[in-house]
Amino acid sequence: MTVESNIGNTKFLDRNPPSLPIEEIKQIALDLYGLSGEFKPLESERDQNYHIQTRSGDNYVFKLSNEAEDPGVIGFQIQALMHIKQQDPTLRVPRVLKTKKGTLAGMVKKPDSKQHIVHVLSYLPGIILDDAEQTPALWRNKGRYIARLDNTFRGFFHPNARHELIWDITLCASLKPHTIHIPDTTARQNIAGIFDHMAKEVIPILRTLRHQVIHNDADLMNTLTDPNQQDRIVGILDFGDMIYAPLILELVVAADLVDVHADDYIRLLTNLVAGFDSVLPLEEEEIDLIYDLLLARYGILGTIIAWRRAMRPDQPAYLQEEEEPCWNTISSLMSIGRSNMTDALRRSCCFPPYCPVNKETEISDDTESLIKRRHEVLGSELTLFYTNPVHVERGRGPWLYDADGRAYLDCYNNVPVLGHCHPHVVKAVSRQLAALNLNTRYIYRNILDYAERIVSGMPDNLSVCVFVNSGSEANDIALRMARFTTGERGAIVMEDAYHGITEAIDDLSTYEKEKEDLAPYVSTLIPPNPYRGIYRYGEQNLPDRYATDTDRAIEELSKNGYKPAAFMIDTAFISNGIPDVPEGYLAAVTERIQAAGGLIIADEVQAGFGRSGSHMWGFMDHGIVPDFVTMGKPVGNGYPLGIVVTSPAILNAFVKETELFSTFGGNPVACAAGMAVLDVIENENLISNACVTGEYLRRGIRSLMSRHTIIGDVRGKGMIAGVELVRDRKTLEPASTETDRLLDLLREDGVFVGSEGPPYFNILKIRPPMIFKPEHADILIDALDRSLEAL
Ligand SMILES: Cc1ncc(COP(=O)(O)O)c(C=O)c1O
Numbered sequence: 001m002t003v004e005s006n007i008g009n010t011k012f013l014d015r016n017p018p019s020l021p022i023e024e025i026k027q028i029a030l031d032l033y034g035l036s037g038e039f040k041p042l043e044s045e046r047d048q049n050y051h052i053q054t055r056s057g058d059n060y061v062f063k064l065s066n067e068a069e070d071p072g073v074i075g076f077q078i079q080a081l082m083h084i085k086q087q088d089p090t091l092r093v094p095r096v097l098k099t100k101k102g103t104l105a106g107m108v109k110k111p112d113s114k115q116h117i118v119h120v121l122s123y124l125p126g127i128i129l130d131d132a133e134q135t136p137a138l139w140r141n142k143g144r145y146i147a148r149l150d151n152t153f154r155g156f157f158h159p160n161a162r163h164e165l166i167w168d169i170t171l172c173a174s175l176k177p178h179t180i181h182i183p184d185t186t187a188r189q190n191i192a193g194i195f196d197h198m199a200k201e202v203i204p205i206l207r208t209l210r211h212q213v214i215h216n217d218a219d220l221m222n223t224l225t226d227p228n229q230q231d232r233i234v235g236i237l238d239f240g241d242m243i244y245a246p247l248i249l250e251l252v253v254a255a256d257l258v259d260v261h262a263d264d265y266i267r268l269l270t271n272l273v274a275g276f277d278s279v280l281p282l283e284e285e286e287i288d289l290i291y292d293l294l295l296a297r298y299g300i301l302g303t304i305i306a307w308r309r310a311m312r313p314d315q316p317a318y319l320q321e322e323e324e325p326c327w328n329t330i331s332s333l334m335s336i337g338r339s340n341m342t343d344a345l346r347r348s349c350c351f352p353p354y355c356p357v358n359k360e361t362e363i364s365d366d367t368e369s370l371i372k373r374r375h376e377v378l379g380s381e382l383t384l385f386y387t388n389p390v391h392v393e394r395g396r397g398p399w400l401y402d403a404d405g406r407a408y409l410d411c412y413n414n415v416p417v418l419g420h421c422h423p424h425v426v427k428a429v430s431r432q433l434a435a436l437n438l439n440t441r442y443i444y445r446n447i448l449d450y451a452e453r454i455v456s457g458m459p460d461n462l463s464v465c466v467f468v469n470s471g472s473e474a475n476d477i478a479l480r481m482a483r484f485t486t487g488e489r490g491a492i493v494m495e496d497a498y499h500g501i502t503e504a505i506d507d508l509s510t511y512e513k514e515k516e517d518l519a520p521y522v523s524t525l526i527p528p529n530p531y532r533g534i535y536r537y538g539e540q541n542l543p544d545r546y547a548t549d550t551d552r553a554i555e556e557l558s559k560n561g562y563k564p565a566a567f568m569i570d571t572a573f574i575s576n577g578i579p580d581v582p583e584g585y586l587a588a589v590t591e592r593i594q595a596a597g598g599l600i601i602a603d604e605v606q607a608g609f610g611r612s613g614s615h616m617w618g619f620m621d622h623g624i625v626p627d628f629v630t631m632g633k634p635v636g637n638g639y640p641l642g643i644v645v646t647s648p649a650i651l652n653a654f655v656k657e658t659e660l661f662s663t664f665g666g667n668p669v670a671c672a673a674g675m676a677v678l679d680v681i682e683n684e685n686l687i688s689n690a691c692v693t694g695e696y697l698r699r700g701i702r703s704l705m706s707r708h709t710i711i712g713d714v715r716g717k718g719m720i721a722g723v724e725l726v727r728d729r730k731t732l733e734p735a736s737t738e739t740d741r742l743l744d745l746l747r748e749d750g751v752f753v754g755s756e757g758p759p760y761f762n763i764l765k766i767r768p769p770m771i772f773k774p775e776h777a778d779i780l781i782d783a784l785d786r787s788l789e790a791l
Contacts (some may be wrong), residue, residue: 003607008778018048018066018116025050029062032099032106033120046240051123059098059123067114072160074117075228077239078104079119079158080213089151091145092224092235094121094450118218124235126224134257134264136271137231140581145233146218146254150247151280153213161213161244164346166304169249170206172296173199181306187327190334192300194292197345202292209246209286216249216384219240219256251276254292259325262336269341270348277349284504287345288354291338295330302326355393355401367391367403385754386747395420398769398776400752409779414754417609417634418680425637425676432672440467440666450671453678455645457616459625464651466644467666471605471632472500473570474642478505478628481654482566490562492553492593495524496758498575499568499603500632508568511575512513512758520560523553525589529579531713531724532732547588554596563600571618577757578722578765583751586622602626606720609634610681611770613691613718621717639673640664686770689717697721697766700781708788719772722756723764734760738791745787 021030023038029035029052037054039062048064065074082104084093097120099106105119132138164171174193182188199299224235255269270554273290276282305323333341342354370391374382390408394401397419400408408422418425432446440447451465468474483489491508493499498511507519517523518520528546530537535545557564567590573579590600608616608631619626629645642665652658664670681687698714698721705711712726725742739755739762746753768776 004351008169008689010398017044017046020048020064020116025062025064028064028106028108028118029120032118033097034100035060035062035120040189044240052120058166059125061094061121061123063119063121064108065117067116069117070160070163071117073163073173074105076117076158076160076163077242080153080156080239080242084149084152088148091152093149093239094124094237094327095780110495116150121557124224124237125231126234127227128208128221129225130220130443132225132230133270134260135231136267138225138233138514139268140271140275141231141233142218142223142254143272143277145223145236146215146250147276147740148213149236150212150250152412156213157231157244158213161242163243165216165241165243167216167241167253167300168243168245169252169293169296169300170203170245172300173203175303175307176253178303178307181310182302183306184327187302188331189589190330193303194295194299196329197292198296200201202289202296205285206246206248206289206293209248209283209289211244211246213242213244214243214247214250215239216243216245216253218250218254223254234510246286247280248282248289249293250652252290252297255290255294255297256323257266258298258329260329260332262332265329265332266336266341266344270344274348279490282533284346284351287349287351288342290345291333291341292687295333298326298333300636302330309784322491323475353393353403355403355405368580385743385752387744388747390747390752393537398772408747409751409768409776409783411766411768411780412754413769413774414606414611415633415638417770418677418684418686419454419769421635422639422676422680425639425673425678428672428676429636429639429669433667435668437667437669439663442660446671446675447666448667450675450678453675454643458645460627461625461627461647462645462649464630464646465666466646466651466660466662467670468498468642468644468662469664470642471603471630472505472642473501473631473662473665474605474632475499475505475508475601475603476502477660478630478644479508479566479568480658481644481650482601482628484654484657485650486563486565486597488563488565488601489521489598490557490560490564490598491522492550492557492567492598493524494527494569494573494576495522496527496575497568497570497606498522499570521557522564522755523556525549525553527573527576527579528581528585529576530582531579532577533579539645542582543584546585547583547592550592552587554592562595564593566599566601567593568603570600570603570606571622572612572720574606574720574765574767575758577724577763578716580722581622584623587624590626591626599628600624600626601628601630603630605630606767609677609770610687611719611767612691613687613694616687635675635677636670637671639670641670641674643674681770685769687718689773690770693772693774693777694718694721697768697772697777697780700777701784704781704785704788708785710788710791712740716766719768719770721764721766723766724757724763725762734762736760738762739764741791745790746783749783750786751783753780 026039037052040051042049046066049061052060052062078096081093081096082090096104101228105117108116108118170662173195176192179188179192182191191582218236222238223233226234251273255272257265305319339354346354363744382607391403392400393403398410400410441537454465455463466477468477493508493510496511498509499505507522510518510524526549527533530542533540554564575579602619604617610616612618615621631643635641635643701723702714711723712729713724715722725739727733743753743755754765755761756765
């Protein structure tokens with residue numbers, strides 16, 4: 001609901017508090033409520049208010065509204081107080097006293113036909129926040145208290161809730177013409193700029209945020225603390241500015257600090273916001289607007305003070321003493337800056353750092369200083385991608401955003417198989433984390449639901465799961481089980497295989513290792529690479545010619561005194577440069593391994609979950625049935641989770657002997673993440689999308705080959721593509737330095753791609769999320785075209 005603003009109209013400047021003689025007020029109180037006693041005036045912007053203490057010691061607030069006050073709006077306030085009493089009886093707000101006739105308010109008619117509504121509220125004891133020491137604990141409690149109040153308002157509405165109010169931040173832009181009355185040039189320009197920014201950038205977003213009835217005036221004067229325990233909030237007063245508005249405005253108005261040192265401002269504000277968030281969780285978008293809304297709030301204050309002075313010199317200089325502090329606060333906020341303040345607010349509510357999306361005006365942290373800190377606390381040898389490393393703060397779908405808000409198309413990272421931060425996974429993880437998280441020594445249901453889903457569709461022998469936390473762990477356990485089952489130690493893997501980081505698996509990770517450095521129980525196979533390998537496209541019987549190398553490897557192990565316990569294979573052959581593996585090759589290899597007594601471990605860390613675009617698991621593309629399937633990376637779309645699937649006979653014998661247990665493996669949160677990944681793959685038909693979009697992508701890249709002779713080969717399956725770069729298509733001289741440079745150029749162009757294929761690393765490794773669409777592929781193809789041109 002939006003309101004056309006009339007607040008440019010000077011009638012909104014009239015405070016008009018009535019000024020009936022005290023004797024008349026006393027008579028009204030007696031006639032309507034039967035109240036008498038001591039009357040002390042209370043300050044009010046628009047009403048004539050008194051604190052009444054009766055002879056019996058009861059305390060009340062008597063309110064006589066100004067003649068222009070809409071009775072509907074007073075009715076709204078009274079109903080709100082009644083609603084709070086019903087919803088949260090221990091929340092201390094004034095209670096409405098009924099008249100002698102039993103009504104909630106009375107009416108006074110003057111002979112000049114002016115009418116004033118009268119209502120009486122209970123008087124809340126306590127000291128106003130303005131008189132208390134401003135401590136973080138007090139502000140945190142204040143945040144909690146007003147969140148409680150807003151929780152009671154969630155189910156409340158009233159026809160007069162959306163009334164017009166000069167203090168309504170959503171209408172601030174209509175005040176801009178009146179900034180001319182601000183005497184100080186800098187303050188005037190600042191405030192006019194704030195209103196422009198609000199109209200253009202902030203209000204459109206604010207309209208999309210959740211709205212409800214809010215108090216809208218929980219400032220230092222209207223919040224009470226306990227005189228004996230000043231951190232404790234004991235009441236909220238003055239419901240006269242209540243309104244239906246974006247919820248976040250409640251906090252902005254409550255952050256009523258002027259002329260406070262910047263550090264204290266941030267400290268108190270973050271406590272207020274975090275306190276609120278702990279009772280009524282805030283949304284990221286709400287927090288990101290607080291900085292601008294605070295500026296707008298001070299802008300309104302500065303404008304109203306100046307405008308009133310200019311237009312109503314006859315009225316007392318209400319709020320005048322706040323004018324200069326208000327300007328100073330605006331300057332101080334501006335010197336803190338949106339990024340710093342929003343970062344601090346986000347941190348206080350456990351949101352990730354601030355990273356505005358596509359806002360070129362924001363300046364990021366100095367990347368150099370982050371690299372220095374990284375070296376200090378993470379060691380100096382940790383790999384960083386790119387000559388000009390990227391400081392990434394946020395991801396969404398196929399996009400990553402750097403700290404300046406620049407978007408990069410992520411065609412490299414294969415963990416977020418559904419795209420970064422997929423909302424279904426985020427929800428599943430956070431909701432499960434809020435419900436239960438423990439280990440597999442208790443019964444809980446989602447691990448069973450999930451395990452059943454993982455094994456459904458697998459060959460019959462693969463029907464039980466072991467849950468761990470990474471691909472390395474999954475491979476480690478599978479290898480242990482293979483060794484336990486066969487009683488042998490030997491292992492066969494591809495040359496330049498990568499399977500993980502545990503000590504046992506590092507032995508099998510032959511990536512960039514010299515043959516003579518391998519353990520005697522490890523033997524490697526020549527990769528089946530028909531583009532650059534020893535047998536090439538066009539030659540006869542490629543699968544068998546490559547597969548016969550298995551006999552040599554088994555023989556080699558035997559010479560060292562070992563028999564194969566396992567053959568571990570990445571079914572996508574990623575670290576071998578994503579070759580187009582000749583059909584039937586893997587079946588021919590596994591036959592030989594099995595004949596020698598070895599078990600087959602299909603490492604699906606790269607290929608699994610439908611990335612190849614035809615089957616859920618890579619081993620199915622190769623027509624083999626392994627003894628173990630291991631999974632990692634994409635299983636939880638970023639939530640750590642590894643799985644081994646095997647047969648009950650193998651697993652039960654092994655666990656009986658070893659009492660295998662992983663503390664975090666298969667915890668309910670991990671299972672919720674895994675389950676959510678399967679939901680999305682199924683519901684959004686991602687396997688078929690991987691097939692269609694992957695083919696589209698490769699076709700597009702191939703279309704560049706006529707203009708860019710450096711592209712030697714384009715290959716891959718589904719959402720995995722390899723693009724081999726060569727200096728000469730005949731000699732296949734690898735274009736290694738060019739590949740490195742190309743990755744940097746693509747990064748500068750806003751696209752992330754990796755390289756692969758030791759020892760030359762001249763192959764572009766492209767593994768976008770499976771939600772990738774042709775329009776994303778077009779962005780990659782165009783960027784590749786431009787970057788190749790610029791090489
Ligand atoms: C094929 C393959 N297996 C296993 C792993 C190890 O997985 P993690 O890093 O989760 O331990 C990787 C990691 O890159 C991999 O590519």
